[in-house]
Structures are given as structure tokens and as C-alpha cells.
């Protein structure tokens with residue numbers, strides 16, 4: 001089992017280009033099976049464990065996939081199967097978006113339930129309800145979902161919560177359904193816009209992505225597309241927090257500033273000097289961070305739940321007390337216990353964490369509890385005095401391309417063993 005060994009106390013300083021977005025590339029790769037007459041080429045794909053598993057799923061389904069650097073080529077002209085076994089489905093939660101893609105392409109699917117996840121129960125009721133509204137017959141038997149979508153039809157539907165994955169499934173299934181589907185109260189995350197842009201590049205007709213109401217006019221056929229994945233906004237926030245926690249300074253390129261608005265304004269509240277220039281952000285950390293009074297996670301454009309753990313780590317070093325309220329995933333505070341081993345002062349009560357800044361953290365043996373929780377430990381370790389050993393880094397590998405190498409180039413003393 002690999003570990004990260006970090007000797008803290010060195011400022012993160014320098015320039016870095018942010019890699020492509022994990023949460024955009026996964027549904028876009030699933031969408032690529034909707035094209036049956038050409039070869040799609042996707043650029044700026046990060047090298048992540050979740051991407052590798054998604055490629056395995058595509059190959060299992062019958063697509064020919066090649067990967068060269070950050071470019072992935074998908075040829076789905078052969079017959080695409082409708083079956084995904086548990087050993088593939090259960091390795092990543094986002095495998096559920098294959099349900100909508102297979103419903104549209106193969107019209108019949110037998111897919112295992114997606115795995116339970118480290119963030120607590122992650123139900124798929126909204127996905128199932130939306131696809132049923134679109135005319136899919138879905139039966140749940142033992143650990144499998146049996147989907148029959150021979151009669152996909154357009155509809156008007158309203159999600160009871162703007163689920164990102166359910167919104168993606170709706171777009172995937174509805175873009176080949178006859179008629180106009182109107183989906184209300186949908187997710188507005190930038191990754192939804194990226195998926196819509198990719199589908200539209202393939203010939204789909206999706207309007208309104210990025211607002212809470214999407215209109216999808218079904219087309220008969222989708223063709224291959226050449227597409228570049230958007231930058232990873234959560235990876236960007238991670239590197240900004242690394243610099244902020246270590247009294248460092250960083251210039252991040254290849255970002256979309258609007259995607260980072262809530263995080264940048266919080267970093268400014270913490271006392272960081274933040275400057276945005278085109279697709280670049282510069283951050284200079286203060287000598288002492290100040291604690292913002294309250295952070296509340298919310299669907300986009302609110303503060304992202306994925307960045308919550310990163311700020312949890314950062315605020316352990318800020319002067320004052322902050323309250324963080326998590327409204328999306330109930331188990332997002334699991335890194336708090338690990339941060340406490342490093343000297344952090346965090347009190348948990350239901351979905352709230354009260355963080356009281358301490359003068360310094362100390363290195364300790366800790367273990368990543370989930371992807372962003374693992375990144376939080378890296379932020380804390382970079383700022384801590386002494387050496388931190390982080391176990392379970394397979395979680396971190398799910399979402400960060402070359403994290404240790406990048407941090408090392410930015411001045412960190414970090415080794416993967």
C-alpha cells in the first residue's frame with residue numbers, strides 16, 4: 001500500500017496548470033457510447049484511478065478505447081452491451097451515469113447497483129424516478145437494475161433535489177428520446193454545462209445547461225466529436241488552499257475564474273490576496289489566516305461540498321472560530337478525527353463543525369477517509385511541523401493527477417512510498 005510522507009513547514013510557491021476535471025470527464029466518457037458512427041476524441045483527461053475504471057467499463061461494454069497522454073479516443077461503433085458487472089460498477093459512484101447512456105444507446109441494460117461510498121448513503125432514487133419519467137421500465141432485483149428503454153419518450157419532470165448525477169442521466173437519456181424534455185430544478189454545476197457542450201458537439205440539442213431548467217430536444221442520431229474537458233475546479237481550490245495554509249504564493253493557470261467564485265471570496269476573507277487575470281489566479285497567503293465566521297455548503301453556485309474538507313483543514317490554522325455547515329453529504333466530516341491527531345481543534349455536532357484555529361499543527365500518522373478528506377490531510381501536513389504519514393492514498397488518487405509531483409515542484413517535501 002502506497003503512502004505519502006510529507007515533511008511540513010515549507011511554503012508552496014510557484015506556478016501550476018490545473019488538470020482536467022474528474023467530475024466532467026467521467027460523464028463525458030459515458031456519453032461517448034451514444035455515438036455509433038465515428039470516433040470521439042477527448043482531450044485534457046486527467047490521469048486518475050476513476051478515469052481508468054471508466055475506461056475499463058467502456059471496454060467491457062464493447063467500445064475500443066485508447067489513451068495517449070491526456071487524450072482518450074473512443075470508438076463505440078460496434079455493438080454496445082447493456083451489462084455492467086458489480087466489480088466495475090462498485091468501484092466508483094459515478095458509474096451510475098452509464099444507466100442513462102446505456103438506456104439511450106442499447107435500450108436494454110442490466111447493471112449492478114453502484115457501490116456504497118465513503119460519504120455515507122448515496123441513494124439513486126432520483127435517477128430511477130427521472131428515467132422512469134422518460135419511459136424507462138426499471139426493475140430492481142437483488143443487486144441489479146434491469147432497464148428496458150425501448151420506448152424512451154420526452155417528458156416534463158422536476159427533480160426534488162438538484163442532483164448532479166441525476167441531471168446527467170436525464171440529459172444522456174433524453175437527448176435521443178423523441179420530442180422535447182423539460183427538466184426542472186436540475187443541477188447547475190459547471191460539469192453539467194461541460195456534458196451538455198459535449199453532447200451538443202455530438203449533434204444533441206440541449207438548451208439551458210447551467211440554469212435550473214434544461215430543455216432537451218431529442219435527435220435521432222449523434223455523431224463523433226472532438227472535445228476538451230474543462231479545468232478541475234476542486235483541484236484548483238486544493239492547490240490554492242495548499243499555498244494559503246503554508247504562507248505561500250501560487251499562480252494557477254488553466255482555470256475558469258467564475259467556477260471558483262465562492263472559494264476565492266472565502267480565501268480573501270481568510271486574509272489571502274487573490275487576483276484573477278483571464279484564466280489565471282494568483283494567491284498570496286497572509287502571515288496569519290483569519291477565520292471566516294460561517295461556511296455553508298450548497299449546490300452550485302453555492303459553496304461546493306467537495307471543497308468543504310479542504311477549508312476544514314485550512315481553518316484549523318486560522319485565527320478565530322468558524323462554523324462549517326454541511327448540507328449535501330452527511331459523512332463529510334470524517335477527516336476531522338484525523339486532523340485532530342495533528343492538533344486541530346474541531347467540535348462536531350450533527351452536520352456542523354466548529355473549528356477553532358490553533359497556532360500550529362504537528363505531523364502525525366493519519367489515514368485518508370475519502371478523496372477530498374485525503375486532500376485535506378495533505379494541506380494540513382504541508383503546514384504542520386514535522387513529518388506526516390498519510391495512508392489510504394488510493395482515495396486521493398481518485399481525483400488528483402500527479403499531486404505529489406506537482407507539490408514537490410512547488411517546493412513541498414513530499415514523497416510517495
Ligand code: UD1
Nearest residue numbers: 023094122123124125126127162163164165166306328329
Ligand atoms: C457529484 C460529484 C461529487 C459532488 C456532488 C455534489 C461526480 C462524479 N461527483 O456527485 O463530487 O460532491 O455531485 O456536488 O460528479 N441524492 C439522493 N438521491 C439520488 C441522488 C442524490 O438523495 O438519487 C442526494 C445525495 O445523497 C446527496 C445529494 O443528493 O445528499 C447530492 O448528490 P448528487 O448531486 O447526486 O451527487 P453526485 O452526482 O453523486
